[in-house]
Amino acid sequence: MRRGVRFTVTPGNHDGLDEVLDLVVREGIERFCLYHLVPSGRGGYLRDITAQQRRGVLARVFRFAEDHPEVEVLTVDNPSDGPALVHWLEERDPDRAVRCREMLSWNAGSKGGPGIGIGCVDERGLVHPDQFSRHRVLGDIREEPFSVIWTEAKDPWLAELRSSERPLASVCGACPDLAMCGGGNRARAELATGDPWALDPSCSRTDIAAVPH
Numbered sequence: 060m061r062r063g064v065r066f067t068v069t070p071g072n073h074d075g076l077d078e079v080l081d082l083v084v085r086e087g088i089e090r091f092c093l094y095h096l097v098p099s100g101r102g103g104y105l106r107d108i109t110a111q112q113r114r115g116v117l118a119r120v121f122r123f124a125e126d127h128p129e130v131e132v133l134t135v136d137n138p139s140d141g142p143a144l145v146h147w148l149e150e151r152d153p154d155r156a157v158r159c160r161e162m163l164s165w166n167a168g169s170k171g172g173p174g175i176g177i178g179c180v181d182e183r184g185l186v187h188p189d190q191f192s193r194h195r196v197l198g199d200i201r202e203e204p205f206s207v208i209w210t211e212a213k214d215p216w217l218a219e220l221r222s223s224e225r226p227l228a229s230v231c232g233a234c235p236d237l238a239m240c241g242g243g244n245r246a247r248a249e250l251a252t253g254d255p256w257a258l259d260p261s262c263s264r265t266d267i268a269a270v271p272h
């Protein structure tokens with residue numbers, strides 16, 4: 060049986076990351092997943108780490124992945140992790156950074172995520188763009204087939220989300236990493252600010268994204 064450790068990083072536990080990674084190695088656990096907090100449901104009672112702390116956590120996880128190829132390492136719910144990885148590689152292995160940038164740009168970050176490549180049907184049959192976006196109801200499978208709700212996309216916000224020109228906050232529009240990131244996590248932006256197109260507050264590049272690099 061394959062085992063995995065899921066670690067949602069918060070101000071209360073980011074200092075303990077090394078101990079958790081040690082545990083993964085010691086126990087021969089096959090997968091480690093770093094989750095970024097989305098303030099949905101009870102997650103709304105938790106605080107998030109700063110962009111600087113996040114960069115430190117990511118660098119630690121990237122180093123761990125490099126040192127332990129036997130462990131499958133994922134980072135989840137933060138499309139800005141892609142650019143963070145490319146910039147980390149640029150300082151260590153520029154050729155790999157180029158390949159990584161190409162692959163991430165092909166994948167387009169959050170442009171393949173919630174509402175597009177991910178959907179959620181809750182316990183009542185209501186359809187949401189993802190499990191964190193309970194506030195957005197796209198349809199009800201008790202009234203219409205999921206295939207109709209998903210492909211006809213009558214919800215105007217969903218149509219905007221799927222359009223090639225999302226009305227993102229200006230900092231994302233000017234960000235040189237937009238092609239790799241897709242503009243961050245929309246559920247987190249909306250839950251934190253009320254604006255579905257605001258800057259993702261957990262972008263690890265936020266305080267440096269406006270600077271060309």
Ligand code: SF4
Nearest residue numbers: 231234240243262268
């Ligand atoms: S500023 Fe926007 S596009 Fe750039 S990395 Fe952050 S969330 Fe992604």
